[in-house]
Amino acid sequence: MKTAFITGITGQDGSYLTEQLLAKGYEVHGVVRRASTFNTDRLEHLYQDPHQPNPPLKLHYGDLTDGSRLAGLIRSIQPDEVYNLGAQSHVRVSFDQPIDTANIVALGTSNLLEAVRDGQQSAGKQIRYYQACSSEMFGKVQEVPQTERTPFYPRSPYGCAKVFGHWLTINYRESYDMFACCGILFNHESPRRGETFVTRKITRAAGRIKLGLQEKLYLGNLDAQRDWGFAGDYVDAMWRMLQQDEPDNYVVATGKMIPVRRFCELVFEFHGLDPEQYIEIDPRYFRPTEVDELLGDPTLAKQKLGWEPTTTVEQLAVMMAEHDLELAKQERTLVDAGHDVSSLNRHDQ
Ligand code: NAP
Ligand code: GDD
Numbered sequence: 001m002k003t004a005f006i007t008g009i010t011g012q013d014g015s016y017l018t019e020q021l022l023a024k025g026y027e028v029h030g031v032v033r034r035a036s037t038f039n040t041d042r043l044e045h046l047y048q049d050p051h052q053p054n055p056p057l058k059l060h061y062g063d064l065t066d067g068s069r070l071a072g073l074i075r076s077i078q079p080d081e082v083y084n085l086g087a088q089s090h091v092r093v094s095f096d097q098p099i100d101t102a103n104i105v106a107l108g109t110s111n112l113l114e115a116v117r118d119g120q121q122s123a124g125k126q127i128r129y130y131q132a133c134s135s136e137m138f139g140k141v142q143e144v145p146q147t148e149r150t151p152f153y154p155r156s157p158y159g160c161a162k163v164f165g166h167w168l169t170i171n172y173r174e175s176y177d178m179f180a181c182c183g184i185l186f187n188h189e190s191p192r193r194g195e196t197f198v199t200r201k202i203t204r205a206a207g208r209i210k211l212g213l214q215e216k217l218y219l220g221n222l223d224a225q226r227d228w229g230f231a232g233d234y235v236d237a238m239w240r241m242l243q244q245d246e247p248d249n250y251v252v253a254t255g256k257m258i259p260v261r262r263f264c265e266l267v268f269e270f271h272g273l274d275p276e277q278y279i280e281i282d283p284r285y286f287r288p289t290e291v292d293e294l295l296g297d298p299t300l301a302k303q304k305l306g307w308e309p310t311t312t313v314e315q316l317a318v319m320m321a322e323h324d325l326e327l328a329k330q331e332r333t334l335v336d337a338g339h340d341v342s343s344l345n346r347h348d349q
Pocket of ligand 2 (some may be wrong): 088090091092107133134136185186187188196197198199201218219220221222224225226260285286287290291294
């Protein structure tokens with residue numbers, strides 16, 4: 001049985017990766033931040049009674065900014081594979097919190113790489129490492145489509161921090177002969193996507209509008225174009241990277257991009273609604289610098305990993321819209337029964 005160690009296990013990708021690794025027979029250890037409310041919703045369906053002997057999923061309190069804790073965990077767990085998915089992953093928020101973002105995304109990567117280097121020495125075995133890099137590193141794109149060789153031009157504090165993590169991972173590979181891979185993943189979504197990212201914000205709002213729970217959807221730049229895929233496919237690519245003979249960098253993308261406006265149309269058409277009637281522009285959602293278009297070329301991942309996306313953006317939009325219509329129906333039932341659901345009207349980005 002292999003052992004995996006995951007940061008960011010409570011996030012969208014962390015939950016899909018955990019699901020897939022447990023299905024493959026892994027023992028999975030995840031780092032969870034202490035919060036004043038429960039933050040393990042996306043894992044509840046996987047979390048067995050921790051009082052049973054040796055459950056395959058084990059959660060540990062920790063934080064990417066706490067290097068000594070990470071080193072202690074890696075030393076005691078001695079994982080075969082480490083997946084660094086933890087991040088302040090919201091681009092707009094990174095303009096508000098550039099230092100926090102850099103501490104988590106850039107220095108956090110440094111903390112974890114050091115912990116893995118130390119862990120390899122003390123365990124006397126190789127630990128394979130996956131770094132969650134991002135298409136946001138391409139920013140103001142220098143060529144279309146983007147490949148593993150396209151120069152970076154990040155346009156946000158988040159993008160800059162991810163470039164640091166990317167190069168540091170390569171540096172550890174070359175300096176210490178570590179099996180360290182960089183996955184340059186383009187946008188990937190799912191029904192588990194955080195509700196402040198644009199696709200989920202759209203599918204949540206459209207379901208609520210359909211059932212009379214919300215009147216308008218306020219968005220920012222509808223002309224930005226993204227290469228959107230399904231998160232379940234993308235975590236499979238992460239795992240495949242760590243099963244190769246040699247470590248490398250891989251672009252993971254669908255090779256097709258559409259504007260935010262088109263994603264809105266796909267979702268509202270699913271509900272039989274005209275998006276023009278419901279969408280308003282709010283400049284609060286504009287970014288100081290925007291990434292106008294991202295389009296990935298996943299040829300290397302196809303050739304070397306045998307990886308292919310299984311889900312088109314049209315299928316993804318329907319998958320998310322169907323899921324969020326069910327959530328809206330549950331909310332409608334509560335409202336009709338006289339319950340206060342104002343806590344569902346959340347602050348967004
Ligand atoms: P996500 O849903 O926002 O999850 C982020 C995870 O990081 C959460 O588990 C979060 O914990 C954790 N985290 C935040 N700050 C942390 C800290 N200081 N220490 C430890 N963990 C911390 O992100 P995602 O969509 O799953 O993305 C996974 C990774 O891939 C991220 O590194 C992201 O930047 C990168 N990425 C994502 C995409 C995409 O389109 N989804 C594309 C390219 C790259 P809480 O639950 O406690 O907040
Ligand atoms: N979030 C958000 N909210 N974005 C909006 C809105 C809005 O109301 N209106 C328009 N947008 C536009 C953004 O300006 C951006 O151009 C696009 O929608 C996508 O925004 P997000 O869904 O927030 O994703 P992102 O592309 O900025 O970042 C995501 O993908 C990166 C990979 O390229 C995140 O998952 C990052 O962590 C990831 O690295």
